[in-house]
Amino acid sequence: MLFTKESDYAIRIVRALKSGEQRNVQEICNAEEIPNAFCYKIMKKLNRGGLVEAVRGAKGGFRLTRTTRELTLYDVIMAVEPDFSVIQCIHHFCNQNSEENPCKVHRELLGIQHTVEELLQKKTLYDILEG
Numbered sequence: 001m002l003f004t005k006e007s008d009y010a011i012r013i014v015r016a017l018k019s020g021e022q023r024n025v026q027e028i029c030n031a032e033e034i035p036n037a038f039c040y041k042i043m044k045k046l047n048r049g050g051l052v053e054a055v056r057g058a059k060g061g062f063r064l065t066r067t068t069r070e071l072t073l074y075d076v077i078m079a080v081e082p083d084f085s086v087i088q089c090i091h092h093f094c095n096q097n098s099e100e101n102p103c104k105v106h107r108e109l110l111g112i113q114h115t116v117e118e119l120l121q122k123k124t125l126y127d128i129l130e131g
Contacts, residue, residue, distance in 0.1 A: 009034050010042050010080045014071065017052065017064045018129055024061035042080055049079025068129055074120035086113050
């Protein structure tokens with residue numbers, strides 16, 4: 001699958017944090033219509049990926065670690081879906097594709113995968129949200 005709900009929500013979370021201000025999960029969920037449990041799960045991945053930082057305490061929350069000019073769609077998607085691919089066999093073994101008998105479909109889809117990744121790397125969140 002190309003883009004999952006998790007990628008969609010991750011992009012929405014970044015949109016909610018685009019101002020650079022700290023926001024708590026409830027504020028993000030309300031602004032972007034994301035279920036709380038899902039938001040926490042995605043926030044952990046975005047935090048591990050270095051895109052957001054958690055601020056602890058009663059007035060805690062999350063904020064972006066970089067500006068939207070520095071963040072690309074690729075950064076966001078890779079933080080939540082490191083195995084992102086147009087089709088599952090791109091990153092995993094495919095019994096129809098071997099060195100002795102290369103699969104033409106696999107080769108074509110791999111080219112599409114590279115094109116999609118290049119496009120995602122070119123688009124900053126600023127381009128999309130502010131531009």
